[in-house]
Amino acid sequence: MSITPETIDAIADMMREAARVEILPRFRRLDDADVAEKTEASDLVTVADTGAERMLKAGIEKLLPDALFVGEEGVAADPSLLSKLKDADLAVIVDPIDGTFNFAHGISAYGVMAAVVKGGETVAGLIYDPMGDDFMIAEKGAGAFLKRADGSSSRMTVAAPVPLAEMLGTASVAFMPQQHRAELLANTAKVRYAASYRCAAVEYRAFAAGGLHFFTYFKLMPWDHLAGVLIGQEAGGHIARYDGSPYRPQHLDGGILGAPDKESWEELRAKVFTI
Template sequence: MNLTSETLDAIAGLMRDAAKQEILPRFRKLGDEDVAEKTEASDLVTIADTGAERVIKAGIEKILPEAFFIGEEGVAADPSLLAKLKDAEMAVVVDPIDGTFNFAHGISAYGVMVAVVSRGETVAGLIYDPMGDDFMIAEKGGGTWLKRADGSSSKMKVAAPVALPEMLGTASVAFMPNEKRAKLMANTVKLRFAASYRCAAVEYRAFAAGGLHFITYFKLMPWDHLAGVLIGQEAGGYIARYDGSPYRPDHLDGGILGAPDEESWRELREKVFTL
């Protein structure tokens, strides 16, 4: 499936509109009644999440009326929707606010993520930063581009490989089995820096821009990773599941690890992320 530049621009405009209407006006202005827990205290949903998803869904129905829509909050209400992604001829997968915990606590590390999937393959990914009003956009085979509000754009490229002790990156360990977490955290002393910004949208953008040498996650909900993985790959990065297999839209576990190249990926997998 080939998406036109006009279609991608329309999706980007829709993401910006949702942010202007539902997200930015509520940033640092949420009341207690505007925030709710989903599965635990760190898993939150806000009125901005549900409002933004509603705006994006209505817009996608006009831009790509044939597409099956999967939003994080829609799946929270009806989990059966998730199983339909694998067989969808075309689907649009949306995270209306990635980094809701940050957003709800007034931390400006959050973003809006949209992926377009065709026959089980991610063909386009967009990550919008409402605070900076710019996008990272990738179409399969077309590279990754930073597109700014003034209309200018720059092609993204991941960092050059470096030695293990010089690697900077992020490791999300929240959903890692407890008995393995201590080992992984101990292994990160082999690296220069390992952190978590609690926001895949921010981390994937930093990776694609060359600011991180590695990223890793253990829970693979599609709205968190489809857009970012394509953006990282199209920027030249090597991203695969922990068993070395390619990440696909229907994968919900198995973890993923990204690095500047395959050699760096294998060194990280063997010496640091040895699960």
């Protein structure tokens, strides 16, 4: 089955509707009973996550009945679902709320993410911002675009390269290897700053829009990164695992680093992110 622009638009409509029905009405209105810990205090799930994923799953199964649906909360309930991704001819991977910790604490840095994988390759990526009601959308080989609620759109382009000391970026420290954490954090003093917004949807958006010169992550769950990596690449960025190999849907570790071009990537890898 081919993935057409109309298919991608239909997925975008589902994401917006799930946010309208399940997410936005609960923002800053969650009760204690609406929030639960998964693996630790910073790893949360809310009734908005589960409700939005349930809506998206139903919609995707109707739109693409032959596709494997992989959602973050579905995998939390059945980890074996994740292993099916590498053999799927067609799959849709969804993070119903990326940045749940922020969402649960009333911080408006969160988003909804979806990626379409065909033949083991990401062919479409979508990041929806419910607060701004706009999307970043990329099709492989067709560029990355910001699409607004009024129907207008603009092409996304990563920042121009700058010297290391002027680079702005994000570094997710939560899953850094413990034995290297102090060294890596000290190395970030070599750039202008390295922040963390605790939300890949926000960070990929900022990178593709030219607001950041780099990002890095160490844990690679597909719902967190497939959409953002494609969007960043289609916006012109150089993104690879720490060993320089391409990031693929089946990769769950090995770290990932993004920069405006290969030269910037290599300098960051050699001087800052040295593990």
